[in-house]
Amino acid sequence: MAKIKRLCTLLLRLMALAATLSAAIVMATSHQTTTFFGVSVEAKYSHSPAFKYFVIANAIVSVYGLLVLFLPPKSLLWRLVVGLDVVFTMLLTSSISAALAIAQVGKKGNSSAGWLPICGQVQNYCDHVKGALIAGFIGVIIYMLLLLYSIHIALDPLLLQKT
Amino acid sequence: MAKIKRLCTLLLRLMALAATLSAAIVMATSHQTTTFFGVSVEAKYSHSPAFKYFVIANAIVSVYGLLVLFLPPKSLLWRLVVGLDVVFTMLLTSSISAALAIAQVGKKGNSSAGWLPICGQVQNYCDHVKGALIAGFIGVIIYMLLLLYSIHIALDPLLLQKT
Numbered sequence: 565m566a567k568i569k570r571l572c573t574l575l576l577r578l579m580a581l582a583a584t585l586s587a588a589i590v591m592a593t594s595h596q597t598t599t600f601f602g603v604s605v606e607a608k609y610s611h612s613p614a615f616k617y618f619v620i621a622n623a624i625v626s627v628y629g630l631l632v633l634f635l636p637p638k639s640l641l642w643r644l645v646v647g648l649d650v651v652f653t654m655l656l657t658s659s660i661s662a663a664l665a666i667a668q669v670g671k672k673g674n675s676s677a678g679w680l681p682i683c684g685q686v687q688n689y690c691d692h693v694k695g696a697l698i699a700g701f702i703g704v705i706i707y708m709l710l711l712l713y714s715i716h717i718a719l720d721p722l723l724l725q726k727t
Numbered sequence: 728m729a730k731i732k733r734l735c736t737l738l739l740r741l742m743a744l745a746a747t748l749s750a751a752i753v754m755a756t757s758h759q760t761t762t763f764f765g766v767s768v769e770a771k772y773s774h775s776p777a778f779k780y781f782v783i784a785n786a787i788v789s790v791y792g793l794l795v796l797f798l799p800p801k802s803l804l805w806r807l808v809v810g811l812d813v814v815f816t817m818l819l820t821s822s823i824s825a826a827l828a829i830a831q832v833g834k835k836g837n838s839s840a841g842w843l844p845i846c847g848q849v850q851n852y853c854d855h856v857k858g859a860l861i862a863g864f865i866g867v868i869i870y871m872l873l874l875l876y877s878i879h880i881a882l883d884p885l886l887l888q889k890t
Binding site: 607611660661663666668678680 | 769770826829
């Protein structure tokens with residue numbers, strides 16, 4: 565039973581790693597050049613601080629996810645993992661929300677502020693960003709599940725060892 | 728000792744409640760009317776989905792924070808509070824990140840997307856939003872501390888009871 569649970573968690577962590585890694589890569593490779601009234605305009609993730617933050621956050625969480633996979637099952641460091649999961653899930657949540665807010669303005673614009681939507685001009689770029697956001701969202705959901713599961717179960721052996 | 732700890736948590740929860748409540752109120756009351764080339768323009772939080780989300784999230788967390796204050800110390804519901812703290816801290820983190828991303832565009836603009844900064848025109852409104860973001864940020868930090876503390880300590884009695 566414990567083995568099946570461990571396998572499930574490992575599988576979830578692998579999926580989360582795949583999701584955050586692909587989110588970072590898809591966002592980082594998103595760019596499109598278009599001509600607009602004769603002027604060549606390039607749309608790139610690095611033009612928006614929120615998208616840069618998204619790439620960096622997903623890259624950091626991917627590195628963390630990779631390191632956790634190699635942690636031996638009996639390691640005392642697992643005690644730290646719950647706390648680290650909290651911190652990194654916050655980081656992912658925050659980055660995806662910021663990117664989503666900017667993407668929403670990019671798609672719909674904001675008429676009160678006079679910000680025009682840009683997705684009509686750079687459709688490919690917008691599709692790329694949408695893909696990255698979906699991958700990032702899957703990553704957040706999996707980390708959230710892992711976290712609630714950790715709080716519920718993983719602290720058990722930790723505290724049984726103490727008593 | 729346990730009494731002091733309980734008092735500290737209670738105090739932190741009170742501070743978090745004050746922070747989220749004032750964040751919601753300050754953001755919800757932020758509006759400014761200005762004339763721009765002879766046209767009257769109103770800047771209001773409800774014109775941006777991210778700011779609306781910020782107000783709603785802070786209001787929800789305020790209600791939750793208020794309810795938790797009235798939870799009796801021996802209540803079995805405290806077992807739930809750790810999980811709920813995770814969910815509501817995520818909600819706060821997400822709302823403040825989205826609002827911050829939009830506020831950054833409002834302040835600095837985004838030259839690649841052709842979005843002009845608006846803070847020069849509606850300085851009062853921007854100051855209001857800044858105040859709300861600072862209050863929200865304080866709320867997130869306190870909830871984060873409470874959460875890491877809960878994970879570290881509050882699960883202890885819960886699991887001792889089980890064994």
